[in-house]
Amino acid sequence: MANPTEYREASGFIAEIIRTNRRKSADIRVEEGAVSIVVPSDTPLEKVDQLLASKRRWIKEKMALHQLTAPASSREFVSGEAFPYLGRNYRLKIETGAFAPVKLVHGKLLITLPQSTQRPSMVRNALVRWYKRQAEQKLKEKVTRFAPVVGVSPMGVGIRTFKSRWGSCTAKGKLEFNWQIMMAPNRMVDYVVMHELCHLIRHDHSPEFWHELGRVMPDYPQCREWLREHAERVRF
Structure with missing residues (x-):
């Protein structure tokens, strides 16, 4: 492309x-x-x-x-609203003009849009695109870095929207991740990547699977609990 x-x-x-x-x-x-x-x-x-x-x-x-x-959202997608990225909040800044995609500039998520009654949905769509791009880059980097630690070789990495999960491992060995995980702190993203990599060894949630995950990530229980408690904060 x-x-x-x-x-x-x-x-x-x-x-x-x-x-x-x-x-x-x-x-x-x-x-x-x-x-x-x-x-x-x-x-x-x-x-x-x-x-x-x-x-x-x-x-x-x-x-x-x-x-x-779409699920009901409390977000308004207006200037000044905060959106998390890798656990840190960034304020949205909307400028009027010819469309320009979201960029992270000086600690703000900047987007330029024409005046429109559809502006909130345009802002949301632009943010989704931005998060997906970050997910594609960062998650591929993490998979490349962590796969040798786990001792596996995935068949590829994809970005998707899941309603109730952060990632999956297909029968063919491809890892797929929910782009919304990019709103969580960096360590939680590491956990999701390690979790799916370990599924290449054990494709279930047996004691052997959790033992394998604990071998490469001893603090995984805290990460799993954090995601359970804060799932609503890292979705929109």
């Missing part, structure tokens, strides 16, 4: 353009209310705009459905 941070503003939503040499046709996706369009690398922007316009009603219906089914 060549340029994963290219965007187009449309009526009421922002679409992320993902260019790839592996496709011959376009694919529009609405995941968690965030819109992305996967296109062949040489697709002109005019064509992208046409595709988004032709699917506008379908996109808006998908976004509305997500808002209806």
